[in-house]
Amino acid sequence: MQIRYILIVLLGLIAGSVNAQGLLKGTVHESASGNKLPDVFIRNTNNKQLALTDKDGNFSIKAETGNLLIFDSPGYMSDTLYLVDLSPKKIELTTKTIALREVKISSSRQAFDPHKEYPEIYTKSKLYVLSPTTWFGKEATDARRLKRYFKREAEERQIDAVFTRAYVGSIVPLKDTELDDFMLMYRPTYAFIKGNNNVSLAVYINDSYKKYQALPPDKRKPQSLTGGN
Numbered sequence: 001m002q003i004r005y006i007l008i009v010l011l012g013l014i015a016g017s018v019n020a021q022g023l024l025k026g027t028v029h030e031s032a033s034g035n036k037l038p039d040v041f042i043r044n045t046n047n048k049q050l051a052l053t054d055k056d057g058n059f060s061i062k063a064e065t066g067n068l069l070i071f072d073s074p075g076y077m078s079d080t081l082y083l084v085d086l087s088p089k090k091i092e093l094t095t096k097t098i099a100l101r102e103v104k105i106s107s108s109r110q111a112f113d114p115h116k117e118y119p120e121i122y123t124k125s126k127l128y129v130l131s132p133t134t135w136f137g138k139e140a141t142d143a144r145r146l147k148r149y150f151k152r153e154a155e156e157r158q159i160d161a162v163f164t165r166a167y168v169g170s171i172v173p174l175k176d177t178e179l180d181d182f183m184l185m186y187r188p189t190y191a192f193i194k195g196n197n198n199v200s201l202a203v204y205i206n207d208s209y210k211k212y213q214a215l216p217p218d219k220r221k222p223q224s225l226t227g228g229n
Contacts, residue, residue: 024063026089028053028071037093040073041149052145074156155190162193162201171202172209182212184222 028040036057043050044061045068051061063069063083071079076093165179174182186208188201196204212220 022062022064022086023060024069024083024086024089025058025060026091027057028059028073028091028093029057030076031092031094037073037076039145039149040071040076040091040093041146041153043070043072044068045070050146052142052149074153159188159190159193162198163188168205171205172212174209178220181221182209185212185220 028037029035030037036053038053038055038057040053040057040059041050042052042059042061044063047062047064047067049062051059053059061069063086065083065085067083069081069083071081071091071093073093075095077096079091079093081089081091163183165183168183169175169179172179172182186205188204192204193201
């Protein structure tokens with residue numbers, strides 16, 4: 001009887017150990033609209049595992065209890081999650097103001113360098129003609145998705161570096177929330193920033209302000225980043 005009890009306890013410990021070193025699953029939503037968010041970057045700071053949400057906002061990442069996860073997506077405030085268990089999680093991200101975005105530039109965004117921390121992503125994402133596994137393998141596909149994400153993040157940083165509150169505020173007579181809303185509504189693309197100088201950017205801002213003024217007051221608010229109201 002005692003041996004049977006010991007076996008039951010051991011099996012329970014083994015099962016708990018397997019669960020503690022398992023796979024965390026969940027979904028990421030936009031807090032305001034409830035829409036599911038694709039391509040949210042997830043990083044486990046303990047085991048260095050990475051993941052991206054799929055088109056339906058779903059994710060899975062290797063983790064265990066006690067791990068700390070960071071959820072990040074352009075245009076949203078980063079969120080952190082300390083794992084007390086591996087039950088499915090529902091994460092909500094909040095859109096961030098321009099001021100918070102600019103703080104982000106000078107802090108954690110610059111601190112995280114994927115080329116240095118995850119060089120294997122750039123190796124696994126390469127396609128080799130004589131190796132079909134690099135075309136369709138899940139590991140290679142995930143690496144290519146992460147590489148695209150890192151590229152997009154770098155582009156967003158370059159936009160943030162020139163399209164600042166101080167610069168835009170020196171051109172248009174808007175302040176505080178109105179300025180933030182204007183900047184979100186008329187944020188230039190990376191292609192525009194790359195192909196134009198400061199003079200062209202100033203012209204773009206002035207033209208955008210004319211469009212902004214032509215809108216009725218109730219339309220001078222940015223829509224949800226996912227396309228909802």
